[in-house]
Amino acid sequence: MRVSVVQMNQGSDKAANLAQARRLVEAAVAADRPGLVSLPETxxxxGGGRDARMAAAEVLPPRGSGEEGGEAYELMRGLARAHGIHVHGGSIIEAGGDKLFNTTVVFDPDGREVARYRKIHLFDITGPDGTGYRESALYGAGEELATFEAGGTTFGLTICYDMRFAEQYTALRRMGAEAIFVPSNFTLQTGKDHWEALLRARAIEAQCWIVAAASWGQYEERGGLRSVYGHSLVADPWGHVVAKCSDGVGWATARLDHAVTARVRRDMPVLEHRDARRIRL
Structure with missing residues (x-):
């Protein structure tokens, strides 16, 4: 299966973000003919603060109901149907009562929702420059792992900060994952040192393809500008980066090769070795 990771420079204008996503997905499909396209986190x-996030939030229809969703939900569903592809929705802001959720939804080529995942690990850190991030002030944490099948491949779902918790990737591997998504808004300061290193490590440890669409550029927050790293990429189960975006908006495309996955897992059966030592993660 060919997969494309879309790199966006979104802001607080939801309509403009939807238009940008449509344009980039359609350009990637026209140029590279992927079977699956992945968007970044949120x-x-x-940016734009609490009010902008609340305004962008959507109430998701019940799983399997076929009911109509919000603008972003229906855009992804429509793109999947129009192009006969799977659309991995990175993540959008889900309205969930007292808290919002940072939520992935995935659509098959018929426009059916086939997976949903709420981000488990919330980004409550202080950056190297002293900037504080408190995702838990607005968002609730998810509680369940999720996988889905597309094109003969089982995909696992994670979001951004999840990548720092290797046990989540081991758990997804145990659930049958052969490739794992990591849509992200990775800060520039942490990204330049940790982004590729962490993604390659997760690929090597889980022996899975890593599919990481990311946001790039600057956005406004609390009267100032913040920067996100971009460098969307696809890594193979040996940890090689096989496709990567440079600076700017765009996309990168790679083919997920089952033979590579099978060879890596056969020659270095780390999951079986971990079981033999009775380590439970």
Whole structure:
């Protein structure tokens, strides 16, 4: 299966973000003919404060209901149907009562929702420059792992900060994952030192393809500008980066090769060795 990771420079204008996503997905499909396209984390909103995030939030229809969703939900569903592809929705802001959720939804080529995942690990840190990030002030944490099948491949779902918790990737591997998504808004300061190193490590440890669409550029927050790193990439189960975006908006495409996965897992059966030592993660 060919997969494309879309790199966006979204802001607080939801309509503009939707238009940008549509344009980039359609360009990637026309140029590279992928079977699956992946968007970044919270591609419907980045910045603008609490009010902008609340305005961008959507109530998701019950799983399997076929009911109509919000603007972003229906855009992804429509793109999947129009192009006959799977659309991995990075993540959007889900309205969930007292808290919002940072939520992935995935659509098959018929426009059916086939997976949903709420981000488990919330980004409550202080950056190297002293900037504080408190995702838990607005968002609730998810509680369940999720996988889905597309094109003969089982995909696992994670979001951004999840990548720092290797046990989540081991758990997804145990659930049958052969490739794992990591849509992100990775800060520039942490990204330049940790982004590729962490993604390659997760690929090597889990022996899975890593599919990481990311946001790039600057956005406004609390009267100032913040920067996100970009460098969307696909890494193979040996940890090689096989496709990567440079600076700017765009996309990168790679083919997920089952033979590579099978060879890596056969020659270095780390999951079996971990079981033999009775380590439970």
């Amino acid at each position: 591609w419907t909103n980045l």
